[in-house]
Amino acid sequence: MTYSDHLETKIRTYLSSLSPQAVEALVRNLERAKVRKDADPSIHLVLAAALTLLREPHPSVPGAIDGVHRQGQIRRMFFSPLEEFLINEHLPNRQEGRIDRAALERVWKWLGRDVMPADVRAVLEQAGNTAVSFERVEALVQSLRTRSVDAVGEVLRRSETSEKERRRIGVELGGERGIAELKDIQKIFAAERWLIPFLQNIPERINEHRLKQDTDVLRLVDKCSARFPDHVAVIAAALVERADAPAALCTFAGRLAGDLDPKAIANSQFAPFVDVVMSEAERLQILALEHRNHNPDPVAFSQALGEYHSLVRGIERDMDLSVTGAWHKRLAETKRSISSVVTRELNSAHGAVRRALQVPKFDKNGTLHIDQSAINDAVRALRVVAMVRNTSEIFAVNDVGKRTRQAVEQTLEIVTRSLITDLGKSRGQQLDAQLAAADVAIQLSEIYFGPDYAAQLRRSRQSAVAKAQKNDVAAEPGPERKLVASALGAR
Numbered sequence: 001m002t003y004s005d006h007l008e009t010k011i012r013t014y015l016s017s018l019s020p021q022a023v024e025a026l027v028r029n030l031e032r033a034k035v036r037k038d039a040d041p042s043i044h045l046v047l048a049a050a051l052t053l054l055r056e057p058h059p060s061v062p063g064a065i066d067g068v069h070r071q072g073q074i075r076r077m078f079f080s081p082l083e084e085f086l087i088n089e090h091l092p093n094r095q096e097g098r099i100d101r102a103a104l105e106r107v108w109k110w111l112g113r114d115v116m117p118a119d120v121r122a123v124l125e126q127a128g129n130t131a132v133s134f135e136r137v138e139a140l141v142q143s144l145r146t147r148s149v150d151a152v153g154e155v156l157r158r159s160e161t162s163e164k165e166r167r168r169i170g171v172e173l174g175g176e177r178g179i180a181e182l183k184d185i186q187k188i189f190a191a192e193r194w195l196i197p198f199l200q201n202i203p204e205r206i207n208e209h210r211l212k213q214d215t216d217v218l219r220l221v222d223k224c225s226a227r228f229p230d231h232v233a234v235i236a237a238a239l240v241e242r243a244d245a246p247a248a249l250c251t252f253a254g255r256l257a258g259d260l261d262p263k264a265i266a267n268s269q270f271a272p273f274v275d276v277v278m279s280e281a282e283r284l285q286i287l288a289l290e291h292r293n294h295n296p297d298p299v300a301f302s303q304a305l306g307e308y309h310s311l312v313r314g315i316e317r318d319m320d321l322s323v324t325g326a327w328h329k330r331l332a333e334t335k336r337s338i339s340s341v342v343t344r345e346l347n348s349a350h351g352a353v354r355r356a357l358q359v360p361k362f363d364k365n366g367t368l369h370i371d372q373s374a375i376n377d378a379v380r381a382l383r384v385v386a387m388v389r390n391t392s393e394i395f396a397v398n399d400v401g402k403r404t405r406q407a408v409e410q411t412l413e414i415v416t417r418s419l420i421t422d423l424g425k426s427r428g429q430q431l432d433a434q435l436a437a438a439d440v441a442i443q444l445s446e447i448y449f450g451p452d453y454a455a456q457l458r459r460s461r462q463s464a465v466a467k468a469q470k471n472d473v474a475a476e477p478g479p480e481r482k483l484v485a486s487a488l489g490a491r
Contacts, residue, residue, distance in 0.1 A: 011049050014296055023050050025088060025101070046297060070127040070137060075108050077141045081192050082185060084199065084238050089286040093330060094177055095279035096184060096272065097237025103174065103181040110172045116151050119144055145189055152186045184234075191231055198224055199238055206239065211248040212255075222256055225269065233272035240276045247314025249273045262324045277315060278330040284308040285334040289341055298376040301345075302383035308338060309387070309394050339396040342388060346400050349381035350407040353444060357415045359437040362429055368436060375440055382408070382447045412448060416441035416457060423464035424471075431468055438464075 015023055030047040086101045112120035123140045126132050159166040159179065166179070173182055188195065201220060203210070210217055221239070225232050240246050253273035254260035265271060288304035295301070312331065315321070321328040356378035360370050385401075385408055392401045419438040426434040438461055446454035 011046055011296055012052075014294070015046075015050055025086065026050055046300075070134070071124050074124055074127050074137075074141060075104070077138065078108070078145055079104050079185075081145075081196060082188055084241055085184070085188060085234070087283060089283045089290075091279055091282050091286070092333075093279065093282065094180055095237070095276055096180075096233035097235075097276065098279055098283075099181055099184050103178060103185075106173050106178060107182060107185060110169075111148060111152075114172065115155060116144075116148065119147060145192070149186060149190045152182065153190070156183060156186065187231070188234060191228065191234070194228070195231070195234070198235075202239070202242065204242060205244055206242050208243075208245040208248045211243060211245070211252040218252070218255055221252075225256070229269055232269055233275070236273040236276040239273070240280055245310070245314055246277055246280050247311050247318065249277050250315055250319045262319050262321065262327070266324050266327070274319075274327060277311070278327055281308065281311055281315070281331055281334045284311060285337050288338065292341060292345065292380075296376070298379040299383060301380055302387050305338070305342065305384065305395075306387060308334075309391050312394050313391075335394070335396065342384065342395045342397050343400055345381055345384045346388070346397060346404040349385050349404050350411065352377040352381040353408055353411055354415075356444060357411070357419070357437060357441055359419070359433050362433065366429075368429075368432060370436060375443075378440075378444055379447060382444055386448050408448065412441070412445050416445055417460075420457065420460050420464050423461065424467035426468055427471075431465075435465065 015026075027047065027050045030043050030050065082099055082104075085097055085099050086104075087098050088101050090100055090102070091098070123137075123144050126140055127137050155165075155169065156179075159169050169182075170176060170179055173179060198220070202217060206217060217239075221235060224235060236249065239252075240249060243249060250265075250273070251260065253265050253268075253270040256270040256273070257265050257268035259265070259268075262274075265274060284304060284307050288301060288308060291297075291300040291304050312335065315331065321331060352374070355371070355374045358371075358374075360368055363369050385404055388395050388397055388401050389405060392398045395401075416438070419434065419441050423431065423434050423438055442454055442457045442461065445457055
């Protein structure tokens with residue numbers, strides 16, 4: 001797939017609006033995704049832009065580059081044990097062990113102002129002193145984190161007995177949800193001594209077979225859960241980030257419980273493994289909506305939908321949720337939300353395709369105006385239409401899906417053939433405009449009908465262009481045609 005400079009610029013602009021932590025998390029997720037056999041080609045484009053952004057030097061005061069930069073890294077170093085538990089989405093049902101990344105800034109400010117201001121200030125001063133080695137700074141941060149366990153623990157204990165204290169903390173951290181985030185942070189920090197070595201023994205990527213059949217990860221988790229039963233949700237949150245097929249954690253929970261019956265799992269200490277899978281469905285639902293509304297990458301929305309579909313299909317294949325009220329309700333709510341978004345996308349798909357297939361016009365300066373935004377909308381819509389073609393039951397869009405497919409298929413076939421036929425009759429600037437429209441049509445047809453059909457269209461296109469050139473042998477290709485080839489990747 002060939003991308004326009006306009007799209008690359010929009011992606012870089014979008015990434016620049018994110019925090020460095022969010023970009024780092026995106027890079028990790030993309031690095032994992034790109035090695036999958038069904039990885040989308042657009043992953044490499046977004047990954048390259050994100051890596052470029054991370055490598056750009058951060059502005060700082062001349063003469064104090066090292067010290068200022070190190071001071072800016074202290075918060076990241078302090079929260080580093082949480083990296084595997086951070087998510088960027090605000091879940092409708094807060095899941096223990098999955099921490100909203102946005103909470104870290106509030107917690108850091110609260111620690112430095114109300115809980116241990118002298119300790120935080122001392123570490124920042126040492127970090128700003130270039131004479132202090134980086135190893136020493138790391139040790140100071142580790143010590144600060146260790147001391148924070150007792151300090152925060154004492155505050156949390158007071159909040160359990162004093163309503164006034166609890167309200168005060170809630171105001172600083174974001175209400176009861178913020179307090180819950182703080183409890184998770186404190187729990188993970190307190191467990192750092194054994195939790196980090198445990199996670200280092202767990203594979204970075206865990207395939208479905210390992211969760212459903214093998215015993216290596218099962219034994220490690222079973223032994224750890226027996227020693228630290230209060231941390232099962234934390235372990236589950238770590239595993240969902242490493243699982244290639246997160247839905248397999250439902251079966252994994254049954255294996256740990258010794259019974260695959262959903263009711264038995266729900267009543268066991270391993271229920272958090274299913275809870276965290278439900279939270280992943282909620283996260284993917286939010287992510288899909290975020291991509292549809294704000295991400296300029298036209299394939300991101302359908303990719304998120306694909307991940308959601310794979311997760312739900314795996315859950316419903318392995319587990320009868322109809323006998324478990326809470327889990328069934330949570331998943332049903334995500335399906336209703338996703339269905340609503342997909343329905344809106346399907347309803348607008350035909351119009352998006354028609355707009356993208358319009359023959360572009362030349363402006364008063366003689367420059368061909370290609371509506372890349374319309375093309376991106378059509379690419380996104382068609383990828384969704386193609387994806388739900390065989391998965392409409394998950395998204396509950398059978399009727400609207402069938403109507404949309406009929407309209408889209410008819411329009412693509414008729415308009416594409418017409419555009420290619422008209423190539424042979426075009427001359428001069430009109431040939432450049434007709435060629436641009438035909439190439440867009442072929443690109444869209446490839447998304448929906450596949451590469452073999454697109455290859456036939458490209459052969460017809462070449463024949464039509466040859467016919468036009470034969471009828472106008474004196475015409476030389478102008479700069480407009482080069483522009484079209486560059487913008488659309490004409491082949």
